[in-house]
Amino acid sequence: MIDSLLVANRGEIARRVIRTARRLGIRAIAVYSEADADMPFVLEADESVCVGPAAPAQSYRNAEAILAAAKSTGAQAVHPGYGFLSEHAGFARAVEANGLVWVGPSADAIAAMGDKINARNLMAxxxxxxxxxxxxxxxxVDAAVEAARDIGYPLMVKAAAGGGGMGMAVATDEAALRKEFxxxxxxxxxxxxxxxxLLERYFPRVRHVEVQILGLADGRVxxxxxxxxxxxxxNQKLLEEAPSxxxxxxxxxxxxAAAVKAGEAVGYRNAGTVECLLDPATGEFFFLEMNTRLQVEHPITELIHGIDLVEEQLRIASGLPPTFDPETLINAGHAIELRVNAEDPKRFLPGPGKITTWVEPSGDGIRVDAAYATGLTKTPFYDSLMAKIIVYGHDRADAxxxxxxxxxxxxxxxxKNNLPFFAELLENPEFISGDYDTGIVARMR
Known part of the structure; x- marks a missing residue:
């Protein structure tokens, strides 16, 4: 097992990785921006290094500063978390070129899946x-109009290099396509x-279903x-549940089976997610993208399987087998994750500010992965996520x-926060029935 780990991220995911590292006896090193100096993840690490001012491009996306921090602290490995540099093939290559262990898939796999068009073609x-x-x-735009004649409307117009639900628009006819392109x-x-x-056929009523994969150290996916x-x-997630x-x-x-094929096609190692669109009317599903990193929603998979995915990532990166037998892995109960964001609960517009009260819930089957605490300030420099509520029950109704x-x-x-939205959603008959799709939030508004 590696003995020291630099976490190239911030907030709740940095705390999450640090927690597992310390449980395993691995020295945990944090990097932070000037705006994050008092954040819990900085205080909980064994060592911490400031890598720049608040702007992400000058701190959490500053590859040179992060690599310098890894060298100066004697880190053996780098865990990128999610976002920032986690799916940056050049950073992964630079980490390994500097003699460090990259806790993630190969740079080639990241590059192959980072281009949505290339990824589609590989998957096909x-x-x-x-x-x-x-x-x-x-x-x-004229080429797009020509292609649309073969694909048919409505269309999803997507940034080929995008991810996380960004750079996407729907075109219902030629006029809309010209505008959205x-x-x-x-x-x-x-x-x-x-x-x-990239242009893809748009399905008005679909479900977004994804599969967690692990590329093991022995080559199996x-x-x-x-x-x-x-x-x-x-197009950005607010609540996830497992199983679907x-x-x-x-x-x-x-x-x-499709997710394993996807991983094998790029020689995948470490944790990743194969995202798909499911047509509930026909049972057909289509590849959407592969996220070559740990997902925000990984805890719900952990709970129904009884494993620690960060530990599995570290073991794979160290060349070790998993803690479980893939043939007998448990799959029991039901888990739900709710993303508690600093945004108003109606229009979902950002609402940063100083936190004057922060009291986390507790109890049987309730877990909170939080970035903040009372007295801290939710700044506007980073995404709106403040915490994740993760619950586990013996079935969906219990969860x-x-x-x-x-x-x-x-x-x-x-x-501001979106807890009132979740209170409304959890009483919504459509959600309670389980028969919902990606339009549920719009219908609630």
Missing amino acids: AAGVPVAPGTQEPTAS DKVHAFAERTFGDGSV IALSERECSVQRR PAVTPELRARFL IARARTAVAGFEIAGP
């Missing part, structure tokens, strides 16, 4: 179902430095369980009941 060649769409970057292209150039645009991620605003209430045993077998208890018991004052 591997026998993973993909939705009708373009096989090459769409060079111009230019917007997505400009956004992609500005945000990702790559204006390539295994699929754990699926997660339901259809509660979204602006829409997935039958037969459909699960197909999902897991929903525990989630209601946890939401009611979480007290936050100062910044």
Whole structure:
């Protein structure tokens, strides 16, 4: 096992990785921006290094500063968490070029899956179902209009280099396509430095289902369980649950087999997620993207399987076998995660501010992975996530009941928060039925 680990991230995921590292006797090293000097993850690490001012480009995305921190502290390995540099192939290569262990998939796998068009083509060649769409970057709006004649409307217009639900728009006809193509292209150039645009057939009523995979140290790729991620605003997730209430045993077998094929197609190692769109009317599903990192929602998979995915990541990176037998891995109960964000609960607009009250819920089956505490300030420099409520029950109804208890018991004052939205969602008949799709939040509004 590696003996020292630099966590190239912040907030709740940094605390999460540090917690497992320290449990395993691994020296945990944090990097932080000037704005985060008093955050819990900095105080909980064995050692910490300031890597720059608040702006992410000058701190958490500053690869040179992070590598310098790793060298100066004698770190043996780097865990990137999610976001920031976690899916940056160049950073992964630089980590390894500096003689450090990268806790993640190979740089080649990251690069292959980072380009959505290349990823689609690789998956199709591997026998993973993909939705009708373009096989090459769409060079111009006129080329997009031409391609749309074959694909059909409505269309999803996507930034080929995008991720996390960013750089996406729906076009229902040619006029909308011309408008949205230019917007997505400009956004992609500005945000990702790559204006390539992908067109895919848009399915108005779909569920977002993903599968957790692990590429083991011995070369095998295994699929754990699926997660339901259809509660979204602006194509970004708010609540996830495992297992999915829409997935039958037969459909699960197909999902897991496809996810293994996806991982094997790129020689995948470490933790990753294969995201798919499921048509609930037909049972068909299509590859959406592969996230080459640990997901925000990984705790719900941990709870239903009784494992620690960060520990598994560290073992794989160290060349060790998993803590469990893949053939007899338990899969029991039901888990739900709610992303507690600093945003208003109606329009989901950001609402940072100083935290004057922060009281976390507790009790049987309730876990909170938090970034903040009373007296700290939720700054506007980073994403809106403040904490994750994760609950576990013996079945879905039990998990929903525990989630209601946890939401009611979480007290936050100062910044705006979306706890009132979750209180509403957990009483919503459509959600309670389990028969919902990615349009549920819009219908609630």
